[in-house]
Amino acid sequence: MDVVIRPALADEIAVFRDxxxxxxxxxAGYDGVPVGFDDTVAPSTLEEARGDGRLWVASPxxxxxxxxxxxxGTIIGFAMAEPLDGEAHLAQLSVRLAFQGRGVxxxxxxxxxxWAREQAMGAVTLRTFSDVAWNRPxxxxxxxxxxxxxxxxxAMRTLVEGDGDxxxxxxxxxxxxxxxxxx
Numbered sequence: 001m002d003v004v005i006r007p008a009l010a011d012e013i014a015v016f017r018d019x020x021x022x023x024x025x026x027x028a029g030y031d032g033v034p035v036g037f038d039d040t041v042a043p044s045t046l047e048e049a050r051g052d053g054r055l056w057v058a059s060p061x062x063x064x065x066x067x068x069x070x071x072x073g074t075i076i077g078f079a080m081a082e083p084l085d086g087e088a089h090l091a092q093l094s095v096r097l098a099f100q101g102r103g104v105x106x107x108x109x110x111x112x113x114x115w116a117r118e119q120a121m122g123a124v125t126l127r128t129f130s131d132v133a134w135n136r137p138x139x140x141x142x143x144x145x146x147x148x149x150x151x152x153x154x155a156m157r158t159l160v161e162g163d164g165d166x167x168x169x170x171x172x173x174x175x176x177x178x179x180x181x182x183x
Contacts, residue, residue, distance in 0.1 A: 002061040003104055005111045008078060012057060013046045015075050020094040023077070032129055034167040041080065041092050049091075054081045056111040058095070058104045079108035081115055081124075085153045087177075088116035090126040100134070109142055116180055123179045127159055130174040144176035 020040045027033045049055040058077035077095035081088050090112050095104045109124075116124050126144065128135040136146070147156070156175050164170040 003058045003076070003107060004061055005056055005058055005107050007053060008046075008050045008055040008057045010047070010050060012075055013043055013050065016041065016046055016078055016094070017043075019075055019078060019096055020092070022096045023094040023100065025097050026100065026134070027132075030129075030132060032131070032169040032172045037167060039166050046080065049080045049082065054115065055079070056108060058099075058108055077104045077108055079112050081112045083119075083121070084125060084159075085155050086121065087123040087125055088112060088119065088121045089159075090124055093126075105138065106142060109139075113178070113180060121180070123177050125156065125175060125177045127156075127163060127173055127175055129172050131172050136174060136176070139176050139178075142178065144178045147175040147177050149175075 017040045021038070024033075024037070027037075046055060056079050057075050059074055060072050060076060062072040076099045078092070079090065079094075080092040082091045083089070090109065093105055093108055095108070113124055124144075125147070126139065128139060130136050130146070152160070152175055160170050160173050160175065163173055
């Protein structure tokens with residue numbers, strides 16, 4: 001699927017909650033997420049990330065003239081990064097359910113990796129479920145590897161504990177890391 005990945009605009013943040021909830025429908029019936037789970041990233045957190053250049057959107061490409069394309073303004077996914085332990089952390093990745101499995105998430109992860117390199121960060125970390133067919137395997141395909149729990153930093157441990165505070169099954173959560181090439 002041909003999409004534009006670009007920095008988020010302030011007026012787009014209002015739709016992120018719907019994008020996140022729609023993408024999370026894929027977890028229906030998965031018992032690692034409690035029934036009725038409805039947590040989304042706070043708009044103030046998204047706005048802060050946008051202001052710092054750490055928030056990207058995916059939007060389908062449309063033709064706007066002979067040989068010219070643009071995005072159509074429809075937000076089908078977003079990614080948010082944050083600094084953590086001197087590295088980049090993929091704090092949120094959401095893609096609308098109808099667009100999952102088409103490479104949109106991978107393109108958003110690429111945007112986070114580019115940002116991390118620009119910030120002279122040597123790696124990107126994330127948290128995900130270990131036993132969901134479309135989570136850990138996707139990130140492994142992108143080059144991420146599981147960080148053994150014994151090697152989690154205090155900040156990583158705090159994030160996973162926060163997942164537990166939300167009701168997520170932390171026994172199924174893993175931290176993953178991708179070392180970035182510097183060249």
